[in-house]
Amino acid sequence: MFEALSEQLEAAWKKLRGQDKLTASNIQEPLKVVRRALIDADVSVQVVREFIQGVETRAVGKEVISGVRPDQQFIKVVYDELVQVMGTEQVPLITAPQSPSIILMAGLQGTGKTTAAAKLALYLKKQDKKPLLVATDIYRPAAIDQLQTLGRQIGVPVFALGTDVNPVTIAQQGVAHAQSEGCDWVIVDTAGRLQIDQAMMGELAQIKTTIQPQEVLLVVDAMTGQEAANLTRTFHEQIGITGAILTKLDGDARGGAALSVRQISGQPIKFIGTGEKVEALQPFYPERMASRILGM
C-alpha cells in the first residue's frame, strides 16, 4: 500500500519537475493523494481535513533538499506530522498516590474490553503487581463467566456479584474488596454501550463518579471506520477518558481510527491489542502506527 501511495505521489510530482520549493500550489495534487490514502485508512473525514491543513502549513516554503526526491521529502513531512499528532512518546499508566490504582474500561459493544481487561491484569501481574478484576457487565449473556474464565487462565481474582446487582454497586464494592485484600490495581470491566444510549452512558458516568478511577480507557476496535470520531467525542465529553486501547491490530486494517481517537480526545493511546490470547497486549508506538496508517 505504501508503494501505491509512493507511486501516486511520485506521479503527482512528475508534473512539477524542476521546482525547487514546496509551494501552496504545487503541493495541492500531492495533498489530494494523501487525503485519499488517509480516508482509505479510515481516518475520519473531518480529522483528515484538519490534518491536511497541518501538513500544508508545515510543507509550504520548504526548500527541496538537493539529492532528495520532492515526493519523498513530502512523505517525510506527512509522516512526521502523523507522529506528532499521535503523540511522540509512549505514555505509561497513571498510578494513584495511594493503592489501589483504578482502571475503568469503556467502549462500544464487542470492541475487546473484557479481553483487554484480562490482558492488562496479566501485564500488571507480570510486573509483580496484585490486580483485581471487577465484573460489572450484568447485561451481555455470560459476560461475567467470560471474565471469570479469563481470570482463571491468568491466575487473577475476579470480583463478581452476579447479574441482579447494580453495576455501580458492584464497582464500588469491588474497589472496597481490593482495598481489604491489599490489591494495588483494580480493573473494572464494563458492558459495551452505544454513545447515544443515554441510560447506559449515565450509568458509566455514575460508576466513574463513585470509584474515581485514575484511568478511564476507551477501548476502540482498530477496524472501526468513520464512527471512531463520533464515539470518541461523546465518550470524552460525557465520561472523560484518560487514554485508549486500540484492539485487533493483529488484523490487516490500516487503523486510521487511531488518528481520529487521538486528535479528537487529545488523550494518548496507551496500549494495543494484537491477538485473542491474554498475552497479546503491547505498548503503543506512534511511529509504528504512523507507518501503518500510511501503509509503509
Next chain:
Amino acid sequence: VGQGPLDERAVTELETLLLQADVGVTVTDWVIQQIQAQIRQEALPPELALKLLSGLLRQVLERPYQHHAPNLTPVPGQLNIWLITGVNGVGKTTTIGKLAHLATKSGYKCLIAAADTFRAAAVEQVKIWGERAGVGVVSNPSANADPAAVVFDAIGAAQSRGVELLLVDTAGRLQNKQNLMAELQKVRRIIDKKAVNATVESLLVLDATLGQNGLRQAQVFTEAANLTGVILTKLDGTARGGIALAITQELGLPIRFVGAGEGLMDLRPFSSYEFVEALMGI
C-alpha cells in the same frame, strides 16, 4: 472526479455524505460519476442529485436479486444450514439468538451448533441465547474441541430430529489468520459433505461501525466459506454501515438481515429503502 454539471460544492457535499457513511473512496467516486453522467445525459436540474443518489444506491443494493431471491427464508420441510461467520465481536452469536427466535416464531424447527469452541464462555453465551429463543444447542463440553466435529454432530442431530434450520455459530476470526480461515474452510467442507441435500447459506456478519477493512473481510471469507450473503449489525448506533454497500457493489452479495439492538427481537429483514434513507440521514 467531479467534472460535470454539479458544481464543486455539490460534489463535496455528496462526497462527504458517502465517505462519512464508510462507503469508501472507490465507490464514492463511481457514484458521483454516475450522477454527473445522468444529470448531463438527461439534462436534469442539479437539485435532483440527492434523489438520483438514493435511486442509484438502491439499485446497487438490489442488483444481487438478479441471482438471489429478494428475501431469505429457510425452505420448509427440509434441512437448511446457515453458517454464521465473521471477524471478532461483530455480533455473530447475538444474531444467532435473534435468528433462532425469528425462525421458531415463523414455525420452523430450529437447532443451534455451538462451533465457537475457542473464546472464553462462548458456549455458555450461545446456550443462554438458545434458552431465550427456546431452541436446543449442540455443543462439545471439552475445551478446545474441534469445531468441525461439533458441526458434524449437530448435522447428525438435525437430520435425526427433523430440524429445518440449523444455525452454526463460529468463532470470530480475522481474515488474515490463515490457520483460522483453514479451520472455517474445513467446517464448510463438513457441511457440504455430511448434509448433501441441505440448502446452505453462508452469511458474513458485519458490524456497522466497520470501516474499509470490511471489504477485505468479505473477499477472504467468500473464498473460505463460499458466502451467499451479509448480515449487518449494530445499526441502532449512529454508524451507517456504508461498507456493506461497497461489498454488495464489489462482490454482488445481498444484505439479508439487519441487527438493531441487543435484544431477542432486534433483527429485521433487510430493506434497501430503509437502509438508504438511514445512510443518507433522511
